[in-house]
Amino acid sequence: MKPPDPKSAGRATVIDAGVGNLGNLARALGHLGAEVEITDDPAVIAASRRLLLPGVGAFRPPRERLRGAAEEALARALEQGAWLLGICVGYQLLFESSEEFGATDGLGLLPGTVRRLPDDVPLPHIGWNRLETADGERHPLLSEIPAGSHVYFVHSYAPLDVPEDARLATCLHGARFTAVAGRGRLLGTQFHPEKSGATGLRLLANFLALGREEEPCG
Helix, strand or coil, X not given: CCCCCCCCCCXXXXXXXXXXXXXHHHHHHHHCCCEEEEECCHHHHHHCCXXXXXXXXXXXXXXXXXXXXXXXXXXXXXXXXXXXXXXXXXXXXXXXXXXXXXXXXXXXXXXXXXXXXXXXXXXXXXXXXXXXCCCCCCCHHHCCCCCCCEEEEEECEEECCCCHHHEEEEEEECEEEEEEEEECCEXXXXXXXXXXXXXXXXXXXXXXXXXHXXXXXX
């Protein structure tokens, strides 16, 4: 796997939904040469063209934090051509709903429901596990990432019913779940790329490269 190219990484906006260690993600993006801003300001979110939505812990607190102005700003950014990468709980928020601590609606940007992994395996699912990708053309988000690469997970819930056309990679822990999903400019990973070594840095570099030609100057 080639090392990421840190040149011309451009700008990246990390959405602060009130959960997670945002500093680790910002440092990883900065290492790749990105100009990073962490914010919960709806005006900044709406004007951004490359957005990352991280999160840890339970689904409901960040979901409630995003309701209203932040969610509306995110919708405006996407309508204007922004790219979005959800990470861990931020990834789960992209889906239609979650069953964690009772049904809670998600952002509804990707089809599927977040459900608890089977109880016959250790939960939470913590540590390194293998990504499996479908045969055929690889999504640009996974460029230079070989099938079977190991990435770092921390979760008990995952999207289990994602349509095939939105599944970019899967992982097995009690059940096979969608570890990377995407449609158009909407992308997400159940694992933490900022904790996944060279593989995670490659994925973040790939995300930064997406839409680079569309990014406005100035």
